[in-house]
Amino acid sequence: MTDRLSTAFSAPRPALVCFVTAGDGDTAANLDALVAGGADVIELGMPFTDPMADGPAIQAANIRSLGAGTTTADVFAIAAAFRARHPVVPLVLMGYANPMVRRGPDWFADQCAAAGVDGVICVDIPPEEDDALGPQLRAKGVAPIRLATPTTDAARLPRVLEGSEGFLYYVSVAGITGQQQAAQGSIEEAVARLKSATDLPVAVGFGVRTPEQAEAIAKVADGVVVGSALVELVGEHCGDAPQHLRALTAALAEAVHTAR
Amino acid sequence: MDSKPNSFRTQPDERGHFGDYGGRYVAETLMPLVLELERAYRAAQADPAFKAQFDDLLEHYVGRPSPLYFAERLTEALGGAQVWFKRDELNHTGAHKINNCIGQILLAIRMGKTRIIAETGAGQHGVATATVCARFGLPCVIYMGAEDIRRQQPNVFRMKLLGAEIVPVTSGRGTLKDAMNEGLRDWVANVHDTFYIIGTAAGPHPYPEMVRDFQSVIGKEARQQMQDRVGRLPDLLVACIGGGSNALGLFHPFLDDPEVKMLGVEAAGHGLDGDEHAASLLGGFPGVLHGNKTYLLQDEDGQITEGHSISAGLDYPGIGPEHAWLKESGRVEYTAVIDDEALEAFQLLCRTEGIIPALEPAHAIAAVQKRAKEMDRDAIILANLCGRGDKDIFTVAEKLGVEI
Ligand SMILES: Cc1ncc(COP(=O)(O)O)c(C=O)c1O
Numbered sequence: 001m002t003d004r005l006s007t008a009f010s011a012p013r014p015a016l017v018c019f020v021t022a023g024d025g026d027t028a029a030n031l032d033a034l035v036a037g038g039a040d041v042i043e044l045g046m047p048f049t050d051p052m053a054d055g056p057a058i059q060a061a062n063i064r065s066l067g068a069g070t071t072t073a074d075v076f077a078i079a080a081a082f083r084a085r086h087p088v089v090p091l092v093l094m095g096y097a098n099p100m101v102r103r104g105p106d107w108f109a110d111q112c113a114a115a116g117v118d119g120v121i122c123v124d125i126p127p128e129e130d131d132a133l134g135p136q137l138r139a140k141g142v143a144p145i146r147l148a149t150p151t152t153d154a155a156r157l158p159r160v161l162e163g164s165e166g167f168l169y170y171v172s173v174a175g176i177t178g179q180q181q182a183a184q185g186s187i188e189e190a191v192a193r194l195k196s197a198t199d200l201p202v203a204v205g206f207g208v209r210t211p212e213q214a215e216a217i218a219k220v221a222d223g224v225v226v227g228s229a230l231v232e233l234v235g236e237h238c239g240d241a242p243q244h245l246r247a248l249t250a251a252l253a254e255a256v257h258t259a260r
Numbered sequence: 261m262d263s264k265p266n267s268f269r270t271q272p273d274e275r276g277h278f279g280d281y282g283g284r285y286v287a288e289t290l291m292p293l294v295l296e297l298e299r300a301y302r303a304a305q306a307d308p309a310f311k312a313q314f315d316d317l318l319e320h321y322v323g324r325p326s327p328l329y330f331a332e333r334l335t336e337a338l339g340g341a342q343v344w345f346k347r348d349e350l351n352h353t354g355a356h357k358i359n360n361c362i363g364q365i366l367l368a369i370r371m372g373k374t375r376i377i378a379e380t381g382a383g384q385h386g387v388a389t390a391t392v393c394a395r396f397g398l399p400c401v402i403y404m405g406a407e408d409i410r411r412q413q414p415n416v417f418r419m420k421l422l423g424a425e426i427v428p429v430t431s432g433r434g435t436l437k438d439a440m441n442e443g444l445r446d447w448v449a450n451v452h453d454t455f456y457i458i459g460t461a462a463g464p465h466p467y468p469e470m471v472r473d474f475q476s477v478i479g480k481e482a483r484q485q486m487q488d489r490v491g492r493l494p495d496l497l498v499a500c501i502g503g504g505s506n507a508l509g510l511f512h513p514f515l516d517d518p519e520v521k522m523l524g525v526e527a528a529g530h531g532l533d534g535d536e537h538a539a540s541l542l543g544g545f546p547g548v549l550h551g552n553k554t555y556l557l558q559d560e561d562g563q564i565t566e567g568h569s570i571s572a573g574l575d576y577p578g579i580g581p582e583h584a585w586l587k588e589s590g591r592v593e594y595t596a597v598i599d600d601e602a603l604e605a606f607q608l609l610c611r612t613e614g615i616i617p618a619l620e621p622a623h624a625i626a627a628v629q630k631r632a633k634e635m636d637r638d639a640i641i642l643a644n645l646c647g648r649g650d651k652d653i654f655t656v657a658e659k660l661g662v663e664i
Contacts (some may be wrong), residue, residue: 048562048563049432049563049564049565050432050437050438050441050549050550050564051441052287052441052444052445052550053287053289053444053445053448055445059431063431066563071561072561072562096548097285097548098547098548098549098556098558098562098563098564099561099562099563100562101547101548101562102547102558102560102561102562123287124285124286124287124548124551125285125548126284126285126286126287126288126291128275128283128284128291129283129284129285132285132548132553146288147287147288147289148288149287149288149289150289151288151289151290151291151292151293151451152288152291152292153292156291156292160288171288171289173449174289174448174449174451174452175289175448175449176445176448176449179449
C-alpha cells in the first residue's frame, strides 16, 4: 500500500503535500480540489478536541469539524471514498494519539488498511512510545510517518528513523503549525543532514504559505507540506472553498514541480 | 495486575511508565527537552546541595513542616474515627502547590532556563508559580482559561501583583485543560530558554514522578508527626484529586505500609451518572493526553470531554498516571463526592474547627464525613487539608445565594 507513497516521491520532481482537516466543510470536494490543483500527496487531519501542536488556523478547523459532528467513522468514510475516486493518490492521516488508540491500535490499523490509507502521522507518539501504534500499523502495511524537528539532534536522529516509513516529515520550526517560517538556510542545512542519514524522502512543513517559499524549499527537499494556508481558505470561504483551494494548490504545485 | 508487587514505591520504570500508564507522549520537538529534563532531575536528586536548598526554602519561605492537627470538634460531630488534618493550607500562598514550585524552579535555575511558564485552573498553582518567580527574579507567563479567570478573580489579581503575565485561554471551554494545551504550545515554540512548571503529577515523564517527589514532603512529615504524636500510623489517608499531586504527596511515603488504607476523592460534580463531573478514574477510560497515558474523560471517539466541578482545581479531565496504576493495582481506593456534599463539608469545617478550607479539600472532608461514621472511635483518619478557602468565598457565596 505504501507503494503509492514511494511512487509519488520517486517522480523526478519534488512532491507537493497538502493538508486539510476531515469534516471541515465539504471535505470530498475540498480533497478533489487539491488533487485537481496538482497535489501529489494528501494529508487528512483527524479532528481532535486538544490539538496541542497546532496554531490558531488548524485549531479552528478542528473546532469547526467537531462542531459539525464529525466522528472517527466519518473520517474513515471520507478516506475510503477518496480512495475510490483517486486510486493512485497517496492519502496520509495526521492527528493525535487519543482518537487513534481509543478502540485499540489494531482496530485503527485495520480501519486504515481497509480505507486505503497509506500512512499515519501521529503527533504525540514519539519513537519512545512506538509500541502504542507503530507495530500494528506496520503489520497492516500502513506507514508510520515520523517527524524530525530542529531539536532532533544527530545523536537522536537514528532513534527517530528506526521504524519510520513512507517519508520523513521535517518540522522546520520549533513551534506550532501556521506560525512563522524558518530561515531558508537552516532548512537547507537540516534537509542535507537528514538526507545523509536516511533513504526516506524528506518533506518539509510548518509555516509554508506561499509559492515562493514552497519553491525555495523544493529546491532542496523531496516534498513540501502546506497546511494552515489551505485550512484558512476552508474557514474563510465555506462552500466556495474548493475553487480557492484549487487555485492556491495549482500555484503551489507549479512552484514546487518546477523548482529544480 | 495478577500478582502484588513487592513495593508500591518503585514506580515508574526507566521509560516513565507506571504499569501501563504514564510515558512520554509528546511531539518530537519536545522529546529532547523532556529527556534533558530527566537527566537534569536525576543529577539534582544526586546532589545534596539541591536537597539542602529545597529543604531550606520549604522551612524558611514556605513555613514547613506544616502542623498535624487533631480536629477534635469535627471528630465529635461525626461520632466515629478520630479525624486529623495535615495543615498544608497554612503554607505560604495557601496550598500545597508551592512545595512543587520550589522544587521545579530550583531545577529550572540549575538548567539555566530564564523564562517560566505554567498553566493554572483554580489559580493556586499560578499564584505559587508567580510567587517563586518573583522570589528568584524570573519572568513568568501563566496560562489560564477565560472561564477560570472569571471564577477566580482574587487569584488573578494576586498573580498580577506578583508580576506575572496572565494569558487568558479561550479555546475549548476555557478551563484547565485548555490552559495546559496553550502552555505546551508556548513550550514547543520557546524550548531554548523556557521551563514549564507543571502544577500536578501529570504530563510527560519525568513530571509525574518529579511532582510526586517534591510533594512527598507532605507524607514524610505526616508519617513522622503521627509516630511522634500517637506512636502509630493512621488507619486511613484521605485526599482530594484533581491531577493528583496533593494525594500522591500524602500517600506515597505510606504506600508500603499495608496497615494504612488510602482513599482518593474525585469530584463528582452534579453526579457520576451524567456528564457533569470531573471523576476521570471512576467515570473515564484510559487514553493519551498532555504527554501521558492515563484515565480521561472522553467520548467513544476519544474526544476529550470537559469536566465539571464546583471546584476549579478539580475539573481537569485527566489524572496523574500513578493514580491510574494505583487504582488498577488495588492499593488505593477511589471515590467521588458531588458539589453539594463538598459545599456542605466546607461549611461544616468552618463551623466546627474555625478553618475555611478550599473547595478542593472540602471534597476530601465530605468523604471523611462518610467514612468516619463507619469506623471505630479509636481509628485514625488523616486527611490532607491541602488548601485554604479564601479564593473560594465568592463561589461559595454565589452557591449559597448571598451577595458580597
Ligand atoms: C487547594 C487545591 N487542592 C487540590 C488541587 C488539585 O490538584 P492536585 O490533585 O494535583 O492536588 C488544587 C488545584 O488547583 C488546589 O488548588
